[in-house]
Amino acid sequence: MLKIDKLVKAYQFRRETVPVLHNISLEVPRGKIFGFLGANGAGKTTTIKVIVDLLFADSGTIMIDNLPHSSIKAKRLIGFMPEQPQFYHHLSAREVLLFVGELFELDPKTVETKAKNLLRQVGLADAENTVVRRFSKGMHQRLAFAVALMNDPKLLIMDEPLDGLDPLGRLDFKRLFLEQKKLGTTIFLSSHILSDVEEICDEVAIINKGQIVKQGTPQKLRGTYPTLEEYFVSTVQKQ
Amino acid sequence: MKLNGSIIKSIAINTFRETVRDKLLYSLLGFAVLTIAASLLAGSVSLGQDARVIQNFGITALLVFLLIITIFIGTQLVYREVERKTIYLTLSKPLTRESFYLGKYIGLCLTIAVCALVMGVVFLAVLRWKTGQFSTPVIWATSFVILEAWLLTAVGLLFSSFTSALASAVYTFGIVLIGHSATTIWILSQKSQGILRYVLEMVYYLFPNLEKFNLRNEIVYNFQPDLQQVLLVVAYFIAYTAAVLLAGLAIFRRDEF
Ligand SMILES: Nc1ncnc2c1ncn2[C@@H]1O[C@H](COP(=O)(O)OP(=O)(O)OP(=O)(O)O)[C@@H](O)[C@H]1O
Ligand SMILES: [Mg+2]
Numbered sequence: 001m002l003k004i005d006k007l008v009k010a011y012q013f014r015r016e017t018v019p020v021l022h023n024i025s026l027e028v029p030r031g032k033i034f035g036f037l038g039a040n041g042a043g044k045t046t047t048i049k050v051i052v053d054l055l056f057a058d059s060g061t062i063m064i065d066n067l068p069h070s071s072i073k074a075k076r077l078i079g080f081m082p083e084q085p086q087f088y089h090h091l092s093a094r095e096v097l098l099f100v101g102e103l104f105e106l107d108p109k110t111v112e113t114k115a116k117n118l119l120r121q122v123g124l125a126d127a128e129n130t131v132v133r134r135f136s137k138g139m140h141q142r143l144a145f146a147v148a149l150m151n152d153p154k155l156l157i158m159d160e161p162l163d164g165l166d167p168l169g170r171l172d173f174k175r176l177f178l179e180q181k182k183l184g185t186t187i188f189l190s191s192h193i194l195s196d197v198e199e200i201c202d203e204v205a206i207i208n209k210g211q212i213v214k215q216g217t218p219q220k221l222r223g224t225y226p227t228l229e230e231y232f233v234s235t236v237q238k239q
Numbered sequence: 240m241k242l243n244g245s246i247i248k249s250i251a252i253n254t255f256r257e258t259v260r261d262k263l264l265y266s267l268l269g270f271a272v273l274t275i276a277a278s279l280l281a282g283s284v285s286l287g288q289d290a291r292v293i294q295n296f297g298i299t300a301l302l303v304f305l306l307i308i309t310i311f312i313g314t315q316l317v318y319r320e321v322e323r324k325t326i327y328l329t330l331s332k333p334l335t336r337e338s339f340y341l342g343k344y345i346g347l348c349l350t351i352a353v354c355a356l357v358m359g360v361v362f363l364a365v366l367r368w369k370t371g372q373f374s375t376p377v378i379w380a381t382s383f384v385i386l387e388a389w390l391l392t393a394v395g396l397l398f399s400s401f402t403s404a405l406a407s408a409v410y411t412f413g414i415v416l417i418g419h420s421a422t423t424i425w426i427l428s429q430k431s432q433g434i435l436r437y438v439l440e441m442v443y444y445l446f447p448n449l450e451k452f453n454l455r456n457e458i459v460y461n462f463q464p465d466l467q468q469v470l471l472v473v474a475y476f477i478a479y480t481a482a483v484l485l486a487g488l489a490i491f492r493r494d495e496f
Binding site: 049052053054055056072073075076078080082084085086087088089090091096099100102103104105147 | 241245246249250253256257260261323324325326327328329330331332333334335493495496
């Protein structure tokens, strides 16, 4: 569903070139929940921003359902939830979703009910007409998830989607992820919370200092370690 | 260049909505309306003041406030979009950066037109109430001021595509000053020699000649612009603005967020 091949990316910072991604290659199989793991600063957000075309790769290719990732057709397939999502302060939750519906050129007749349903699903039914300015961190996160689902995506790309949620919210979200998976959606998510990852992901890749160091099922990677977390710590420390 | 009409419309409307829900815009506009009204009222009280001179003052106040609003929304709003990362929401969707940029531009132009309309209506109403006459030259002058503001909006967007909000505002203001000194710069260049003459001529041709949009003297003599003048100014506006928008777009296409 998502295929990244030899992705290289450096930031230009104060006239210096800071290499961040060295030759990232990975493949996310259709219909699976794929965890993208790495320590702070490993390059998760950078990779995700390149996928959704906010940053440009220096070299390498990214294909989404066999389409070049920056094509309009590929972007129609993506639902994207950024790290620490933000919205236009002047809009209400409902208006945000309607605007997103317009950007996807969805049928105006169905958009209204769709927005309502999604807000209910993510637990924002009561905040439908509240302006986003008054939202708490967790509410932002919930609205961002609704935004990502607005176009019935085939590929959900989420950067630390469980960040900022209380335990109940995390539980809610994990249930929603599994529901999406049942519908056939492929999910690519980054996270530090390894117990959650271990619980819901079918496959994971570990990125360290801009390189993929391991990819496989959580069980396979963990091997003899009692938890994925302990395996992760030992792998990253070895590097 | 791939443009999508319905996307451009959505982004324009959202941009417009963002500005008209901004409290600062209301304060600016309220202050502008008060100043224009007060200047007209005070002016006609003081004896011996010619109504046309007051009109000139009114249109100047309108211009100044509209330019403040233009610089404010043209540079701050785009910056805010990047700063608050709302740009992630839009740019990751199936639309081209061209559509996004043009949508922003049109939305800002819409806001500017509405602000000018509000100020212009107040201006005409007070004038009518004070002098009992309706001034067509004021309508022409206001329309030209709107064109000038629209041109400068494109300039503000261009700066925003590669520098900070404050720098963009300062540079745009610099363009306003240079643009209104176009005639002086031309006269200076013709009086200069050698390299200086060359540089001044370059400045004259490169920067927008904002004096082309100035109809304040016409108001004083109650002249109306003829068709040829109007067409020339509109053509100048379109050519210059299109060039600036294309330049901004060339940078924005490669911007990373
Ligand atoms: N705009 C930028 N300019 C220069 N360097 C940057 C920029 N953004 C990120 N970096 C650097 O790139 C590296 C990778 O950052 P990235 O945000 O991709 O990490 P991450 O894996 O998402 O981390 P986290 O878990 O903290 O979100 C870091 O070393 C960071 O300092
Ligand atoms: Mg990150």
